[in-house]
Amino acid sequence: MKNFIEVTELKKVFGNGKDEVHAFGPATININAGEFVSILGPSGCGKSTLMLMVAGLLDSTSGKVEFESKLVNGPKTDIGIMFQDNTLVPWRTVKGNIELQLELRGLNLKDYQDQIYNILKSVNLEDFAERFPNELSGGMQQRAAFCQAMIHDPKIILLDEPLGKLDAMTREKIRADFQKLWMVKKPTVIFVTHSIEEAVQLSSRVILITPRPGKIDREIKIDLPYPRDLKVKRSTKFIEYVNSIQEVFHKYGVI
């Protein structure tokens, strides 16, 4: 049987001639529906490049991406996407920003009012629906952006270091919120990060990427029960996963 998402011998080289930068690949990745997969690797190894190619937002140099056996050859629209720098616009309120996703897709706003309230409530933002992004803290903004990326119920969610700019404590809190939301809807998530702990805590599978040009070093299935709260994080198994991944990157000299 074909996998839900199949990335085959995917490779990206930017520029040409002397300015050539081999950014990623070639690499082959298969992802099942409902998986939470982390793409873990050092800065500049091509994680964002991979994610954009999977989303059809960037052309690959060679290789292919398939969703349910359908070849991706242009922007995929049945996805939710989120970046380190969020896509909230300053002239709309939190609610207005969530509605932006729906408006751009030509969906009827009236049908979604309850869902907007519910998703905001699930990340404790229901009292901030009418506030503007610049009135929120960085962590609240990222939570709002997460609602924006999820409101249209995409089957696939692509997250590119969404917590990258937050402080450690806020990251911890938002991770838990993300996990809660994911466990309810079970979308397929591709989560790009360079935090080992974050990857182990959230994912069902972690894919380790080598320094640039990023190739797959190995995949590690994380066999821990959800929700992965503080108790799980203190378990020996969790710490073993973190240590083994650290060893891999130590070998490459990136940590």
Place this chain on the structure above:
Amino acid sequence: MKKFIKWILSGWMLILFFVGFFLFWEYSIPLFDIPRYILPAPSEIFLKGSADLDKLIYYTGVTALETVLGYIIALILGLGFGIAISFSSILRRTLYPFFVSIEMTPKIAFAPLFISWFGFGLMPKVIIVVLVCFFPIVLNAILAFNSLSNELTLFYQSTGASRLKTFFTIRLPAALPQCFVGFKYAAINATVGATIAEFIGSDKGLGFYISIVTGNMRPDLAFAGIFFLTCLGLSVFGFVTMMEKILIPWHISMKRINK
């Protein structure tokens, strides 16, 4: 009313400064024995100006028409070209460098030519105002429409929305703050352009009035003309600033200044 009192109170330093400035001016004229044909006192400017009020108001209307007409035409052309250049790679490689190089010439230098081509009427003045307003508007518009963040671009692409829809829901509102930088710059240029055009060749308008009365050794009336010109300039600029507040109240830089 309460708001008005608060506003007056918050501006008391500025008001005090103005009052002090005019008092100093008024009393330094007799104090330093400055002849009135060099620099008249504010009270005299007020009295003599009031006697000439009909003419001043009519001329203000004339200059205002040139200014506003030229500004609006420049706004339409500037935004139109700005958007076209931002969205067309061919225009970006041809018209854009052309505009940038013309931007270096002082546009006002064309004024005598336009007067000789088109005569003393309204048209050459409007053209000059258009010319001095067009470039700041078009160049800032190009900058504005080209500076959408990478993330927002990727985001709207992932929604599959049409170009028209993304233009009105994302690109246009995102561009407005930078566009207004150009609009405000142009608003300052507009009255300057109209005035200089009138200096060079005209038979009415505030610029014409100021150059005539100055030639007649009447600095009091010249100052009265300058006063009206200042009011006109402030009105145009004030109107654009008000539009900015109405159209983009969310814009952060404005919020910072208000605080």
